[in-house]
Amino acid sequence: MRHHAEPHLDLTVLDTAALLAIAMRELKAGDGPLGVAPPRATDPVGSWRSADGSVRLDIRTDGTYAGTVAGRKKPAHGTYRLDGSTLTLRDDSGLKTPVTVGQGVLEMAGHRLGPA
Structure with a gap:
């Protein structure tokens, strides 16, 4: 049996x-x-900021983003595309910035952002 x-x-x-x-x-x-x-990659929609507050990024559900970087006069804004764990930001000038999406963290251009 x-x-x-x-x-x-x-x-x-x-x-x-x-x-x-x-x-x-x-x-x-x-x-x-x-x-x-x-575990799955975090949904990037929401507000993010670096630990020192120098970088802030708001990812919106409509496919757009807005952000600020200390020392930069013009705020960043544009559209984004999520492909797996890579979020690509494209600002209005055409500049593309890759962002790695992880568990509760975004990593971009040498900055590590957590939920704001």
Whole structure:
């Protein structure tokens, strides 16, 4: 007689959030450790700023952005395109700036921006 073995989890090392995630969905092969889906890149829509406040970027749902950079007289604004984890900003002059989108962080031109 064959037994269908359920995956065994040692629940003594899991915190409340992990236990809730497991309880809310069924474990499936390939989903990542403990059946929790692997993290996805952050949705970049929202306000972002550098830790020192020198760079601020507002990504809007309509495909436009606005930003300020300390020392720059003219504020930046234009459109953007998201392709996987790369956000490409294109300002009104045609200048393109690649931005790497990560978990709760944007990295661009030597600056690391977090949620504002």
